[in-house]
Amino acid sequence: MSEAGTTTKKRLRLPPVKDVSLCWENIKVQTKAGRPLLNGIDGAALPGQLVALMGASGAGKTTLLNTLLHRNLKGLHVEGDILLDGRPIVKGSIGSVSAYVQQEDLFIGTLTVREHLNIQADLRLHNKMSAAARKERVEAVLHEIGLTNSQYSRIGLGGVKKGISGGEAKRLAFAAEILSNPALLFCDEPTTGLDSFMALQVIHTLNRMAVDGKRTIVCTIHQPASEIYEMFDKVLFLALGRVAFFGTPAESLIFFNKSGVLFPSHCNPADILIHNLAVIPFKEEECTTKITKICDNFQISSYNEEVLKWRAECKARVNETLSGRGNVPLLRRLWALLKRSLIDTFRNPSLARAKIVQKAVMGLFIGLLYFRTDMNQDGVQSFKGALFYYISEITYATVFGIQTFMPNDFPVVAREHHDGIYPVGIYYTAKILSYLPLFTLDGMIMLSISYFMVGFDRNILSFLRTIVTGVLIEWSAASMGLMISAASPSYAIAVSISGPLLTMFSLTGGLFTNVGKMSPYVSWVQYLSWFRYGYESFVINQFRHIESIPCEDASGKPTTACESSGGQIIRNLYFDEANLYWNWAYMLIYILCAFVIGYSGLLLRTKLAR
Numbered sequence: 229m230s231e232a233g234t235t236t237k238k239r240l241r242l243p244p245v246k247d248v249s250l251c252w253e254n255i256k257v258q259t260k261a262g263r264p265l266l267n268g269i270d271g272a273a274l275p276g277q278l279v280a281l282m283g284a285s286g287a288g289k290t291t292l293l294n295t296l297l298h299r300n301l302k303g304l305h306v307e308g309d310i311l312l313d314g315r316p317i318v319k320g321s322i323g324s325v326s327a328y329v330q331q332e333d334l335f336i337g338t339l340t341v342r343e344h345l346n347i348q349a350d351l352r353l354h355n356k357m358s359a360a361a362r363k364e365r366v367e368a369v370l371h372e373i374g375l376t377n378s379q380y381s382r383i384g385l386g387g388v389k390k391g392i393s394g395g396e397a398k399r400l401a402f403a404a405e406i407l408s409n410p411a412l413l414f415c416d417e418p419t420t421g422l423d424s425f426m427a428l429q430v431i432h433t434l435n436r437m438a439v440d441g442k443r444t445i446v447c448t449i450h451q452p453a454s455e456i457y458e459m460f461d462k463v464l465f466l467a468l469g470r471v472a473f474f475g476t477p478a479e480s481l482i483f484f485n486k487s488g489v490l491f492p493s494h495c496n497p498a499d500i501l502i503h504n505l506a507v508i509p510f511k512e513e514e515c516t517t518k519i520t521k522i523c524d525n526f527q528i529s530s531y532n533e534e535v536l537k538w539r540a541e542c543k544a545r546v547n548e549t550l551s552g553r554g555n556v557p558l559l560r561r562l563w564a565l566l567k568r569s570l571i572d573t574f575r576n577p578s579l580a581r582a583k584i585v586q587k588a589v590m591g592l593f594i595g596l597l598y599f600r601t602d603m604n605q606d607g608v609q610s611f612k613g614a615l616f617y618y619i620s621e622i623t624y625a626t627v628f629g630i631q632t633f634m635p636n637d638f639p640v641v642a643r644e645h646h647d648g649i650y651p652v653g654i655y656y657t658a659k660i661l662s663y664l665p666l667f668t669l670d671g672m673i674m675l676s677i678s679y680f681m682v683g684f685d686r687n688i689l690s691f692l693r694t695i696v697t698g699v700l701i702e703w704s705a706a707s708m709g710l711m712i713s714a715a716s717p718s719y720a721i722a723v724s725i726s727g728p729l730l731t732m733f734s735l736t737g738g739l740f741t742n743v744g745k746m747s748p749y750v751s752w753v754q755y756l757s758w759f760r761y762g763y764e765s766f767v768i769n770q771f772r773h774i775e776s777i778p779c780e781d782a783s784g785k786p787t788t789a790c791e792s793s794g795g796q797i798i799r800n801l802y803f804d805e806a807n808l809y810w811n812w813a814y815m816l817i818y819i820l821c822a823f824v825i826g827y828s829g830l831l832l833r834t835k836l837a838r
């Protein structure tokens with residue numbers, strides 16, 4: 229290989245990790261009601277080891293993993309020591325030196341593999357790493373995890389849009405977690421949902437990360453195939469909340485065989501072991517006696533003595549210093565989330581393209597419907613109708629369009645927030661900023677296409693005021709849509725809240741009912757309605773300079789009812805000319821309040837989504 233080639237290869241490797249060992253001693257977990265889940269679990273994972281936590285369903289694998297990670301322990305009472313290089317782990321500190329690959333892979337499916345990693349690098353890598361260094365790290369991780377061939381493929385959305393394979397998705401989840409090059413990695417059921425070939429690939433990747441990278445890896449696993457079983461350095465079997473065995477896979481066969489478990493040839497040993505450690509319905513007593521005997525045997529076995537030695541080795545590393553991940557600049561995280569939201573918004577055909585095309589078509593339609601309306605009594609009604617229609621058109625599409633975002637994003641946001649990658653506020657700000665261009669442009673397109681076709685005031689300032697009012701209406705609708713979406717548990721609930729609210733706001737907007745003559749029981753609703761603020765500004769802007777309007781219909785016939793000047797139109801609607809710009813201020817305040825309420829709702833939902 230050429231020298232240049234050698235340099236490139238060197239660059240593509242992750243830097244060596246500062247290895248760590250993890251041990252746990254006498255871990256006891258019980259529910260608040262006093263039900264024991266784990267009862268005195270000891271163990272250790274040393275650098276370069278891939279350790280599997282195994283056992284029948286309900287044995288306590290996830291509970292042990294959560295205990296080691298200090299996560300999801302609400303409602304449980306935990307005792308025992310967890311030591312990282314000899315030092316007790318204080319609550320939450322393990323997260324800063326380790327990574328956790330969770331069972332369910334959650335991604336923004338519109339991104340490519342490389343884009344996802346670039347954004348994760350910007351979100352996770354500390355402030356001392358330059359943009360070039362972060363790019364290099366992504367390159368190294370792509371090679372390390374074996375994702376270079378699919379780096380430009382879209383991740384896809386399960387069941388909606390085909391993307392990368394399940395095995396690639398799992399490896400992508402690893403890739404994101406090892407960007408920060410952690411020495412300690414936890415994985416929950418990394419092979420669940422994968423076929424045997426993909427599962428083997430995934431465990432092979434983990435094995436390589438442990439052996440080559442000197443990482444310490446702990447994972448839970450369900451009934452692995454024999455080939456996979458042999459790839460673990462250590463297996464820890466849990467049963468009835470106790471350790472049934474901890475040692476190498478080869479030793480496990482010897483130990484369990486001595487404890488009376490038979491392994492017929494051509495059978496998967498892991499299947500047989502898990503079957504033997506399960507409490508089978510209607511045979512509870514028999515199973516409990518057998519399992520208790522196995523656990524007792526292990527306690528007095530030489531394998532348990534080995535575990536005690538590893539633990540001592542782990543404790544002896546007390547002098548090593550550990551460094552956390554470091555700080556990630558807030559602005560960089562905001563920019564990364566903004567990029568992700570922008571890509572997602574503009575690649576989401578149901579939102580971006582549909583919105584632009586729809587508004588262009590509606591602009592043309594309104595333009596043709598009210599084409600060259602003359603200023604007479606019929607014309608006044610048409611102008612008023614067109615102005616109110618603008619508000620409806622901008623509002624409904626915006627509120628319901630924007631509400632689609634939260635159900636898709638929420639699981640990812642909740643996880644990333646709880647993983648400490650960013651606070652919800654940064655995500656929310658980025659999301660709002662990402663919607664700004666789209667939810668400003670589409671309304672402007674509709675107004676610009678139709679405004680002069682209808683025959684509204686040709687004065688450029690009047691046109692610009694219409695645009696500004698339109699943008700504020702759209703942003704009022706967007707902020708309300710976001711607020712309801714952020715605080716609602718599902719899209720269906722968000723829509724069912726928004727529908728009636730919009731009807732109320734529309735009815736109190738000034739066209740259907742006179743704002744000055746509403747029933748006192750509901751007249752306050754108008755002050756929550758941007759229909760009312762927007763319509764008043766639209767009407768004042770169009771009519772206030774019109775001094776005389778003929779009292780005749782479109783065919784020239786005199787009319788009995790007549791609004792003979794712009795001022796009269798404004799007064800008849802109980803509007804006030806002084807409110808033209810005040811309404812802009814009210815809408816701005818409205819937008820800010822809705823954003824703040826939406827943020828609070830999202831924060832609360834995220835906190836509850838543990």
Ligand SMILES: Nc1ncnc2c1ncn2[C@@H]1O[C@H](COP(=O)(O)OP(=O)(O)OP(=O)(O)O)[C@@H](O)[C@H]1O
Pocket residue numbers: 259265283284285286287288289290291292301302303304450
């Ligand atoms: N917060 C909790 N409150 C009450 N019981 C709990 C709690 N967490 C876990 N358990 C109980 O502890 C037992 C062990 O659960 P755990 O999820 O750890 O098992 P597991 O071995 O991971 O099972 P599986 O393989 O099915 O995921 C189960 O009976 C479960 O119902």
